[in-house]
Amino acid sequence: MKNLRWGIIGTGHIAHSFASDFSHVKSGELRAVASRNKASADQFSAKFDIELSFVDYFSLINSQEVDVIYIATPHVYHYDLTKACILAGKAVLCEKPFTLNEHQSKELYDLAEKHNIFVMEAMWTRFNPVIEQVLEWVEEGEIGTLSSIQANFNFLAPTDPSHRLMNIELGGGALLDIGIYPVFLAQLFFGKPDFIQNQAVIGDTDVDLFEQILLGWENGQLASLEASLISCNPNRAVLSGSNGYIEIDSEWFRAKSCRIVNVDNTEHAIEFDFPGQGYQFEVDEVNRCLEEGLLQSPNYSWKDSLELIATLDEIRQDMGLYYPNEGLPAEEVCDIHDHHHEHGHHKH
Template sequence: MQDVRWGIIGTGQMADAFATDFNFAKTGTLSAVASRSKSAADAFAAKHDIELALVDYFSLINSHEVDVIYIATPHVFHFDLAKACILAGKHVVVEKPITINMEQAQALFDLAAEHNVFVMEAMWSRFTPAIEQAIEWVEEGEIGDLHSIQANFSFVGPKDPNHRLLNLELGGGALLDIGIYPIFLAQLFNGRPDFVQNQAVIGDSDVDVFTQIMLGWEGGQLASLEASLLTHGPNRALISGNGGYIELGDEWYKTKQIRLVKTDGSERAIEFDFPGTGYQFEIEEVNRCIEEGLLQSPNHSWQDSLDLLATMDEIRLDMGVVYPGEPDPISEEELHHHHHEHGHHKH
């Protein structure tokens, strides 16, 4: 079977990191890139040694030179571009969040099933060695019954209100961009939460810039999570149970270090050695799935993506952050009819 051929839509930071790590993947070929700007497409292709540089997204979507397309544009464009890829019979990997809300994601997955193409949200951290190791330790009972997850993702964000991260029109805000990582970690082990609480700071451009999230499960698990564009943090994660805890090193979503500390004080530490940021593991997973004829990855399934968006939709409803084209949330009055004890405060 010939190598899976990839195309990339978008030439921003994410696309650049992805293309860099493509060199470290054991499978697949990076064949094409598309940008709306000719100079950007040409520069990206030259930098990453890509044969085909296209100026129109649809030339790439309809190209016979590619099997799978990685979409690395701002969030609000994910749905339409992924839909176009699916309709053109192309497999697609969409930068996270796969869409801005659960309804859009469900529509994409339904379409993918109908057209028999592979679709995955680019949750690359799921496939990194440290996360795989954490899953293994938890499954082997190394930390006993898991009760607590603490994780954050924070960095000092841009000041320009038109920047993708702060622009409401582009699906900006801390939650969708970086909050999805801690939520992913919590739901990886516990599934979709039974309780969701949130405290947020809404910035001048009407998107969330700092949020702290508490998730709870009927089985007695809690997760305390943070996403911030206001603070510089080490971004560590702790997974704790009655038998011990697992500590993921700094920048846990791509860390090469993991430590297991048992109740009796004994500990084990592993240092992984791999080049780049770690996108290569996700690339290899996609290639494997496509070669096996799967429509979704069993390790980050359509349901996993829907569950993430369900939680983020609920948090956003609480924040009052609504993106263009989304239905307006239920008004305060209507909420009070249903739910008298629902205290709400503006930040």
């Protein structure tokens, strides 16, 4: 078994969490890091004992010392960097959202297929043992017929207008950064929704600060979801069925415990004792797929990723929220701008 050599592009908060959890992976080594800031590249490589540090993303992408690249930059750079990795023949794990919109994502997955390169969106929550357990319970009918999902992801973000979350130029806002998780959870169990409604609060910097999303499916399931950068919440998730419910403990997207409560109120709780936050599981999945010669993960496929971003596109279009560097075909941009003027959303 070949020990895969990983490189990381970006040295922000998520890159730190990822590198820190990398010490718990089953195989693979962290070989290189790239940041456009030399001090932060050097600091990062020293902290995590990484041999190579680059001050230019493309030097890492073209390095012969790296097999797989994890992209941890702000959203707006995902498309260009993933594209460069594919063209350089490097496997990619790109932070979510994979790109800003479905149009960009589809282009990259088509390119990956054409060049025979493994690519995966870093939906790390999918590989968390708690989520695996909940999937198993639902598939085995432990709570009867699953009919509804409630999930939130709220936290207090920095209010500095230049911070990536508040900056429209960087693809800021709650939906793509954290709203993607509750939508992912709903689609993991129910597939792409047939009906979408949402209410959003748009802030002074024109990004979404807070939204509540209601998703519906033809066969009678509902999901009630919330994402907020301006309020606190226990961040639990509840899946309700005809014979009981499952509660994923806080914070559900990186939970270490969950419980099933039956209709007669008997409770069965499970706790998982894994180290770190759980980023190691997506690395194990990428390594496994590469060892098996797969181009995509059967557990989180290109189709799953495309259906997720398609739903987010629709929600964002309803909000009238468009990013200046989305690289959409010109006619779609005009449609979105017209739409923006018809729908006044609340200003915060």
